[in-house]
Amino acid sequence: MREHANSMQKGIAARPRIYQPNHQAELETQKEIKKKHIIFYEERNFQGRSYETSSDCPDMSPYLSRCHSCRVESGCFMVYDQTNFMGNQFFVKRGEYSDYQRMGMSDCIQSCRMIPMHRGQFRMRIYEREDFGGQMYEMMDDCDSIMGRYRMSGCMSCHVMDGHWLMYEQPHYRGRMMYMRPGEYRSFREMGSGGMRFMSMRRIMDSCY
Secondary structure (H helix, E strand, O other), X not given: OHHHHHHXXXXXXXXXXXOOXXXXXXXXXXXXXXXXXXXXXXXXXXXXXXXXXXXXXXXXXXXXXXXXXXXXXXXXXXXXXXXXXXXXXXXEOOEEEOOHHHHOOXXXXXXXXXXXXXXXXOEEEEEEEHHHEEEEEEEOOOEOOHHHHHOOOOEOEEEEEEOOEEEEEEOOOEEEEEEEOOEEEOOHHHHOOOOOOEOEEEEOXXXXX
16 A cells, blocks of 8 residues: 555656745835935035935936036935946935035036945955955954054055955045945956045944945
8 A cells, every 4th residue: 555655656747836925025125215305405505406216227328417416315325426336435314415526526526326225244355466465354344443453564456255245545534535335346447436545444334234
């Protein structure tokens, strides 16, 4: 009887698995995107025409002739003084930014990138030279001076494994900055940094939002 039952079971075709979309996860993602919101203005002090977005914008020119101020309603963004996320960068979170020149911009804001919220560990490898050359250290937390902590003259390439980071030209999170999301960065020069070495870096944490 057991052999007969087993042979019958073998003859029954397995039912195909039906994919059930995770609607709850999709709704949470949509809510997260909607939470992030920034408004750009043509003139200083939030005057003139405006443009609103909740996502990346590689070129503002189709919407505004220029952009001299912005207001972040929620979320975190990087703004750039060149198109396609190039040139000088500035990190903005909820608040008002009435004059682009106070952000260290050499020109008006021309593109922006939305920074997604990251939950989990942070991990990044920093290298002393381009193309992952020279000294290498792996980081999982903020560092206000890589010279003080690692005796490293500067960082010129990096590999971000987890999380989103800000890198700064000077120790103690000062000077020009650059946004790093997960990926390999063999040369900051190609990103418009002009061969700049970074001396401090910090994580973009949940508290920023």
